[in-house]
Amino acid sequence: MTDTAPSRNRRPLTLRDVSEASGVSEMTVSRVLRNRGDVSQTTRERVLEAAKDLGYVPNKIAGALASQRVNLVAVIIPSLSNMVFPEVMTGINEVLDETPLQPVVGVTNYKPEREEKVLYEMLSWRPSGVIIAGLEHSDASKAMLKAAGIPVVEIMDTDGQAIDACVGISHRRAGRKMANAILKAGYRNIGFLGTKMPLDHRARKRFEGFTEALAKEGIEIVDREFYEGGSALAKGREMTEAMLKRTPEIDFLYYSNDMIGAGGLLYCLDQGISVPGQIGLAGFNGVELLDGLPRQLATMDACRAEIGRAAARIIAERSAEDGAIGGGERIELTPKIQPGDTLRRR
Amino acid sequence: MTDTAPSRNRRPLTLRDVSEASGVSEMTVSRVLRNRGDVSQTTRERVLEAAKDLGYVPNKIAGALASQRVNLVAVIIPSLSNMVFPEVMTGINEVLDETPLQPVVGVTNYKPEREEKVLYEMLSWRPSGVIIAGLEHSDASKAMLKAAGIPVVEIMDTDGQAIDACVGISHRRAGRKMANAILKAGYRNIGFLGTKMPLDHRARKRFEGFTEALAKEGIEIVDREFYEGGSALAKGREMTEAMLKRTPEIDFLYYSNDMIGAGGLLYCLDQGISVPGQIGLAGFNGVELLDGLPRQLATMDACRAEIGRAAARIIAERSAEDGAIGGGERIELTPKIQPGDTLRRR
DNA sequence: CTGAAAGCGCTAACAC
DNA sequence: GTGTTAGCGCTTTCAG
Numbered sequence: 001m002t003d004t005a006p007s008r009n010r011r012p013l014t015l016r017d018v019s020e021a022s023g024v025s026e027m028t029v030s031r032v033l034r035n036r037g038d039v040s041q042t043t044r045e046r047v048l049e050a051a052k053d054l055g056y057v058p059n060k061i062a063g064a065l066a067s068q069r070v071n072l073v074a075v076i077i078p079s080l081s082n083m084v085f086p087e088v089m090t091g092i093n094e095v096l097d098e099t100p101l102q103p104v105v106g107v108t109n110y111k112p113e114r115e116e117k118v119l120y121e122m123l124s125w126r127p128s129g130v131i132i133a134g135l136e137h138s139d140a141s142k143a144m145l146k147a148a149g150i151p152v153v154e155i156m157d158t159d160g161q162a163i164d165a166c167v168g169i170s171h172r173r174a175g176r177k178m179a180n181a182i183l184k185a186g187y188r189n190i191g192f193l194g195t196k197m198p199l200d201h202r203a204r205k206r207f208e209g210f211t212e213a214l215a216k217e218g219i220e221i222v223d224r225e226f227y228e229g230g231s232a233l234a235k236g237r238e239m240t241e242a243m244l245k246r247t248p249e250i251d252f253l254y255y256s257n258d259m260i261g262a263g264g265l266l267y268c269l270d271q272g273i274s275v276p277g278q279i280g281l282a283g284f285n286g287v288e289l290l291d292g293l294p295r296q297l298a299t300m301d302a303c304r305a306e307i308g309r310a311a312a313r314i315i316a317e318r319s320a321e322d323g324a325i326g327g328g329e330r331i332e333l334t335p336k337i338q339p340g341d342t343l344r345r346r
Numbered sequence: 347m348t349d350t351a352p353s354r355n356r357r358p359l360t361l362r363d364v365s366e367a368s369g370v371s372e373m374t375v376s377r378v379l380r381n382r383g384d385v386s387q388t389t390r391e392r393v394l395e396a397a398k399d400l401g402y403v404p405n406k407i408a409g410a411l412a413s414q415r416v417n418l419v420a421v422i423i424p425s426l427s428n429m430v431f432p433e434v435m436t437g438i439n440e441v442l443d444e445t446p447l448q449p450v451v452g453v454t455n456y457k458p459e460r461e462e463k464v465l466y467e468m469l470s471w472r473p474s475g476v477i478i479a480g481l482e483h484s485d486a487s488k489a490m491l492k493a494a495g496i497p498v499v500e501i502m503d504t505d506g507q508a509i510d511a512c513v514g515i516s517h518r519r520a521g522r523k524m525a526n527a528i529l530k531a532g533y534r535n536i537g538f539l540g541t542k543m544p545l546d547h548r549a550r551k552r553f554e555g556f557t558e559a560l561a562k563e564g565i566e567i568v569d570r571e572f573y574e575g576g577s578a579l580a581k582g583r584e585m586t587e588a589m590l591k592r593t594p595e596i597d598f599l600y601y602s603n604d605m606i607g608a609g610g611l612l613y614c615l616d617q618g619i620s621v622p623g624q625i626g627l628a629g630f631n632g633v634e635l636l637d638g639l640p641r642q643l644a645t646m647d648a649c650r651a652e653i654g655r656a657a658a659r660i661i662a663e664r665s666a667e668d669g670a671i672g673g674g675e676r677i678e679l680t681p682k683i684q685p686g687d688t689l690r691r692r
Numbered sequence: 693c694t695g696a697a698a699g700c701g702c703t704a705a706c707a708c
Numbered sequence: 709g710t711g712t713t714a715g716c717g718c719t720t721t722c723a724g
Contacts, residue, residue: 012472012495014717025695030719038693055493060470061411062717065700069719070407080435086426093453102467104450107439121448124406126358147401149358233638263638270640292579292609294616360701371711376703384709408701411716415703 013056022050033058064126071100073315074122076132078110078200083259083287084304085133088155091308092131099316101128110199112138123148129315135160136201151318151325153311156302157202158332165329167310171202174300174335175209178254178282181337183214185344187252187280189222190214193239193264194256196228203256206284210254223247227260236263244279251279258283261297262290265342269294281342286335296340303333359402368396379404410472417446419661420468422478424456424546429605429633430650431479434501437654438477445662447474456545458484469494475661481506482547497664497671499657502648503548504678511675513656517548520646520681521555524600524628527683529560531690533598533626535568536560539585539610540602542574549602552630556600569593573606582609590625597625604629607643608636611688615640627688632681642686649679 018033019026024043031037032047039047050056064070075092077085092103104127106118116138122130123144129151135158137145145152145163152164159172182190192210194203211221223243227235236259244250255261261283268275275281275295286301310331318324339345361379365372370389377383378393385393396402410416421438423431438449450473452464461478465487468476475497481504483491491498491509498510505518528536538556540549557567569589573581582605590596601607607629614621621627621641632647656677664670685691 016717026717027695027719028693031694034719036719040693043694055489057466057469057490057494059472059717061407061416061472062700063719065407065411065702066717066719068700080426080432081429083427086432089426089453107435120403123403126405126407143401144403148403231634231637233636235638237638259635266638266640288577289605290579291577292581292583292612294612362701372701373703373712374710377710380703382703386709389709405701408716409703411718412701412703414716 012059013054014059015056017054018047018051018056021054022047070126070128071102072125072127073101073103073312074119074125074127074130074132075103075105076108076115076118076122076130077105078108078133080105080107083289084285084302087304088133088308091305091310092312093308094305095309095312095316099319101312101316101319103131103312110197112136112141112199116141116144119144128319129153131155131311131315133157134201135162135166149325151315151327153314153329155307155311157205158330159205162328162330164325165311165314165327165331167307167314167329167331167333169303169307169333169335170209171205172209172212174284174302175206175211176213177209177335177337178206178284178300179210179213181339181343182252182254182280182282183217183219185276185280187344188219189247189249190219190252190254191223191225191243191247191250192221192254192256193225193227193236193243193260196226206256222250232257232259233263233266236260236265237267238263240264240267244273253279253281255281255283258285258287258290258297258299261299262293265293265295265297276342276344280344286338295342296338298340298343299338300335301338302335306333358405359400360405361402363400364393364397364402367400368393416472416474417448418471418473419447419449419658420465420471420473420476420478421449421451422454422461422464422468422476423451424454424479426451426453429635430631430648433650434479434654437651437656438658439654440651441655441658441662445665447658447662447665449477449658456543458482458487458545462487462490465490474665475499477501477657477661479503480547481508481512495671497661497673499660499675501653501657503551504676505551508674508676510671511657511660511673511677513653513660513675513677513679515649515653515679515681516555517551518555518558520630520648521552521557522559523555523681523683524552524630524646525556525559527685527689528598528600528626528628529563529565531622531626533690534565535593535595536565536598536600537569537571537589537593537596538567538600538602539571539573539582539589539606542572552602568596578603578605579609579612582606582611583613584609586610586613590619599625599627601627601629604631604633604636604643604645607645608639611639611641611643622688622690626690632684641688642684644686644689645684646681647684648681652679 015026018029032044108115131153133156154166156168158168158170225239282298286299361372364375378390454461477499479502500508500512502514504514504516571585628644632645
């Protein structure tokens with residue numbers, strides 16, 4: 001803090017510093033640093049060396065203001081601790097890495113008011129595009145997205161009205177598909193276990209599609225249970241135990257995600273319940289994380305990485321064609337059932 | 347795309363638009379929107395209404411350039427799919443939510459050259475501070491961090507020389523501690539299972555501390571195995587099987603993370619191996635995710651959330667006192683052993 | 693191939 | 709309380 005204090009509050013270097021150090025005009029320095037326009041080999045080298053010597057880092061704020069171009073893509077998702085969104089991010093990164101675009105993520109914790117705030121904050125940096133999870137947003141959020149004048153891709157879900165482009169799966173259809181597979185396998189006394197989150201619209205839609213398809217065959221869920229908080233694995237265990245004790249005639253358990261499903265599976269194995277003979281089980285998501293359990297849980301791949309890739313591609317393409325908006329692309333992917341070892345085969 | 351095409355390439359609204367719409371000077375509009383300085387109640391309302399009507403979103407780029415202030419904190423981490431970094435993020439968010447600061451995350455995938463690129467990219471937005479995982483960085487990265495003139499907090503690890511501030515645990519000490527606990531429990535034929543990643547310095551340091559403490563008691567690891575890629579749970583199973591077949595005298599398996607440890611645990615239970623009697627097991631990280639397994643794996647809490655909180659606090663404090671740099675705070679947290687059910691008690 | 697001038701949209705620092 | 713004047717550090721545009 002005294003004699004050897006690190007240079008504090010040092011003025012950051014500017015183009016002008018590089019210009020003076022290299023004896024080349026600011027403009028030419030700028031051209032060299034951006035690889036724009038023709039610059040002679042000699043000046044180029046001189047500039048590069050000066051910049052490196054000084055440790056110059058360009059100021060993107062100024063650059064963005066001057067060029068009216070910001071190579072940022074806002075990515076707005078509900079959660080990171082979910083295992084599903086990191087995979088979406090991977091897909092997004094994969095595509096954006098090939099472009100000048102950079103993702104910036106914001107997390108909403110499934111709260112509309114947080115989404116609104118995060119969105120406002122991100123839009124105020126004037127990104128080149130927005131990738132946002134879900135089709136349900138507050139009116140204010142929708143208004144902002146429409147007014148932003150940049151490409152908007154809503155991801156994960158296709159059941160509803162998109163603002164602009166949209167990439168995802170139909171969760172309603174996914175629920176129906178699983179219901180039909182379960183019925184076809186001969187199960188009839190079905191219990192449902194899910195999260196309490198009323199704002200997880202995709203889980204809700206899966207549930208709706210599920211019950212709807214059962215209803216079509218004149219079947220109703222015999223029991224249901226919802227949880228919140230805590231370790232999903234442990235919760236899956238507890239809920240399964242509670243439900244099986246309460247409703248012993250159950251022969252199938254449908255879980256709204258793989259983690260609680262895995263908990264249930266472990267419980268059943270512990271109890272010596274025969275799976276999938278006595279009881280069948282299924283989850284949702286296809287999380288690779290769980291490969292390695294004693295049995296492979298039946299599940300459905302949510303196409304996470306592909307959703308990320310497709311969304312990023314849309315932004316990248318439109319951004320290349322000068323930020324055209326309103327393309328309205330709609331990509332519905334088709335999740336496949338992975339029967340694993342917990343869904344009886346007929 | 348034709349008649350009802352959404353307004354494309356609309357010029358974004360500026361302060362001037364709000365100024366004109368409300369009949370108040372740009373400066374006053376700016377004051378209202380930032381809650382700065384005294385503005386009469388009437389004009390304030392008039393401005394707010396105009397801004398809302400128009401759907402004005404301030405341009406932070408221009409604001410940041412003019413004020414030389416950017417309320418962004420760069421957070422640079424190796425991975426998101428790890429379960430450990432999301433928890434660090436949670437801690438960071440918790441603290442920054444109370445401040446005007448906003449985290450922006452960059453992911454390096456454990457690659458120094460990517461770290462360099464991500465860092466450069468982020469620094470070029472002139473953030474108020476940097477939180478970066480690890481103490482090992484390329485020379486260029488170190489130079490950038492030193493030259494940036496902003497608070498830098500290196501997190502997760504304290505074994506080494508920090509650039510500025512530092513918050514974490516000593517992984518070497520953590521490794522030693524676990525080794526001593528294992529020896530004290532009476533195990534002598536110890537195998538190690540870890541990741542192949544040579545760039546995961548923290549795993550490496552744990553391993554070093556571990557073998558060092560064993561050596562002090564004249565003991566050497568009897569076998570070791572490293573993996574890469576794939577589902578950690580499945581890999582843990584496979585590696586464990588391979589090692590136990592190869593080296594049947596083993597009585598303890600130390601895993602470099604909880605996921606492979608859990609795989610090993612499941613394998614042992616499958617095989618009817620008595621845990622922790624016949625074989626003891628331990629992992630590292632204390633991932634809550636795994637609560638709910640048939641047995642609780644012995645592990646060590648890495649203090650992830652607290653690390654995030656402490657790091658964010660340092661940035662927030664220094665940022666409040668005008669971005670002072672070189673504070674050099676050093677916070678070493680002490681991870682505790684959670685013996686769970688897989689470490690014999692004496 | 694290189695340079696000079698004029699902003700980008702906002703805010704700091706003053707006047708009034 | 710409110711308005712005016714200069715920039716912030718870069719890039720665009722146009723002239724050489």
